[in-house]
Amino acid sequence: MLAHRLKQARLRAGLSQEKLGKLAGIDPMSASARMNQYERGKHSPDYQLMCRVAEILNMPVSWFYTADDEQARLQEIFYHLDANTRRPLLTQAESLIAANPPSNSSASNGNTAQPTTAN
Amino acid sequence: MLAHRLKQARLRAGLSQEKLGKLAGIDPMSASARMNQYERGKHSPDYQLMCRVAEILNMPVSWFYTADDEQARLQEIFYHLDANTRRPLLTQAESLIAANPPSNSSASNGNTAQPTTAN
DNA sequence: TCACTAAGAGGTTCTTAGCTT
């Protein structure tokens, strides 16, 4: 996932792998190799570096960790809106979830606070 | 960030560190130590493991990589909405961003596709 | 039972030094 989003955002910004790496503060000697390794999914960058990359590419960090395209798109939009414009979006989101039953918030495991028989 | 969100979501689900680790497929012998190291920010888990943890805690993975609380909240809500209910939210988002000028999408670096003088 | 930790074993990334397109 991260690899794909990285390439997507870098190309949109019109930067080379090496240039992006340098801007993100990577040692210029290894910027090219490292960014290539990340973008091809050979190695994975730590979160701190991704925060700097995200800033440079003007995207929310979490976007790089998002698989679903619709979720990614919403994050991107929200990130680029100013505080006042964000408000109505959040408000609508809150009312939609209130009107729709998420059935149970901590689902998928049969945890109902039983005293844990054995484990 | 990840450390904090992990604790937040785990406590909400009413699971112990060890139990969550086991459910996520970690070797039962080291589940406790590892989850504790992640939650205290001592070490950081790889993305693949976080995907499994996210599923168990019924949250979108990207949520764990989100610093901003409003962004996190929006992601959480969107994730719990069904496809049909997501639609109007995305539509409003798209129209808000269309009405508001993000000034320039790939900002913050002076890149305007010049032939790159030197580097 | 749950949270937490030190420290060595084990596994990953980073750097270097290239080659290819």
Add this chain to the structure above:
DNA sequence: AAGCTAAGAACCTCTTAGTGA
């Protein structure tokens, strides 16, 4: 110029074994 890679050095995580709340 840009993309890409092997392989060892350097670094980080995982496991074990155990303490404290």
